[in-house]
Amino acid sequence: MKVVTFGEVMMRLSPPLNYRLPQAASLEITYGGGDANVAAALAWMGVPAAHVTAFPQHELGHAAAAHLRRFGVDTRHCLFTDRGRLGLYFLEVGASLRPSRIVYDRADSAFANLDPAAFDWDEILKDATWLHWTGITPAISAAAAQATADAIAAARRLGLTVSADVNYRRNLWQYGQRAQDVMPPLVAGCDLVVCTEGDADDLFGIRAEPGTENGFVRMSEQLAARFPQIKRVIATHRRTQSASHERICGLLWQEGQFYETPFYDIAPVVDRIGGGDSFISGFIFGAATYGSPQEALGFATIASALKHTVHGDINLVTPAEVEHLMQGNLTGRLVR
Template sequence: MPHLVTFGEIMMRLAPPNHERLAQAPALAVTYGGGEANVGAALAQLGLPAAHAGCFPDNPLGRAAAGHFRRYGVDMRPCVFSETGRLGLYFLEVGASLRPSRIVYDRAESAFARLDPAAFDWPTILDGARWLHWTGITPAISAAAARACAAAIAEARRRGLTVSADVNYRRNLWQYGQKAQDVMPPLVAGCDLVVCTEGDAEDLFGIRPAAGAPNGFASVAGQLIARFPQIKQVIATRRDTQSASHERICGLLFQDGQYYETVPYDIAPVVDRIGGGDAFLAGFIYGATAYADDPARALAFATAAAALKHTIPGDVNLVTAAEVEHLVAGNTTGRLLR
């Protein structure tokens, strides 16, 4: 049975090799990714079983996307294959030095956007699970996806599961006539853990750091917990982007009125930053399970996992728990391991 169940859209990723631009690329490398499924796949690599619920077109592209995550140990049996809709795509130009990476989305009328909420039997899907994860991208895609997400959260609450969300506000996705500021609060109210930056807190909930607050994140997180009492933990990463090839990241956590911050990791060169936030959350879920009484250690594990993701091509963080612990222990030289 899965430790974690995720719910969300999976898309095909198409990227020119060798930092080329789309205009000059003779070929595109194919992989697959989705914010929620990336978390499940990363957790499976760490040794905790995961399942994913989603909707794919019933064609070779949909089956290839599902097979990609099955390959990394994710149970895809909760997924639905539809006769309508298409597989969403995104095109990634991987930046270098002063040129930032760029993404172009082509996801309109996807099978996931057109899903039937009644197609998901949440009592069966969540049977035996301990955790449900979703992101703010899912309810942004369509009203049907938002209803399915709400049903999943309600069933998870009835069963006493831990529910997490990366609120991940994408302004341009909310195109179906409902506002994120109306849809997201009732969904977030059912969460125990949220990934939420100061910017997302302001955009979605109108929450800003209190005047004169010495720590903006702690101030916002405290207000978020006060508004949504089910929330016990708020986490985020802080990025100091030096260039497309050089990142500094640290992890932040607010829990039980206490603020935690990790040491920063200096990452250069960045191989692929896509999925870094998903790796962070997967690492925190693992850490919260393995080190339930030590939130600082759980956060350190999560941040190290996110740092390692920046060194791996593709959306999924293909690292083991031992490799993450090796980095947490201070082994940052990249010395050859034999």
């Protein structure tokens, strides 16, 4: 199995501890992006994974690429270009009743200015079995949307499994095209999607009662009816208690069958960024490892829960750590 992901990578800048940005005298640096986080989590779990993106041709771009390689991600097909900059985002980590906040500074990035023709997708995907992308990627620019479409078309020709986290970010769609027009043809090429009832309503006009089993099932059935290539729909449901306390469960619709996990209690939350990326990477791993859809979903949900305890965008947990919790060892006792 080899997984290829496609999307923007940004530098993340955060005050230490739980300081607010106006208090910060220094900022901690890491790198991440929804699609790249999936590749890095899978690589850390031992799955061959490559990420494709466009970086600026200077020290920051090369530092971001080196960050991915540090965790085992293949970056050989990344484009380095003089057109644009490295996108930034600033994270202020919340606590208790004060939510975390993000400030984006990503306009005119190298990824937004990429040339779709620069990527030879048949070559990039020739040894791969799975392509993953997120709805953030085609939201960034018309060029990024075209490159996403090209990647999906190549994956379909080559017989890969294609997955997407539709992840609708209304404020990102600024280049004159509507998500409601761009996303459906892309999603039509997917075998598996991560989609909530809210995203299905916003993007596809599919209405279902949010936060309920029946609502998720009805939404999934309507998605599959509209996009027949889709065979599986997954999502997490959250019951947020505070910035420091989350409860999550996993949901899966697979060709007419419904699966769910218990809610897992996460407190204190160390870093929730990348929780959704950890869920889909966990499901990709679980689906390839276990014969049971229930086990694959359980692995994905616990992997996502564990990400909330890990600093940074990337889920640095091993399959053994996830499986230990799958066996009911949920006390957090010291492992010697």
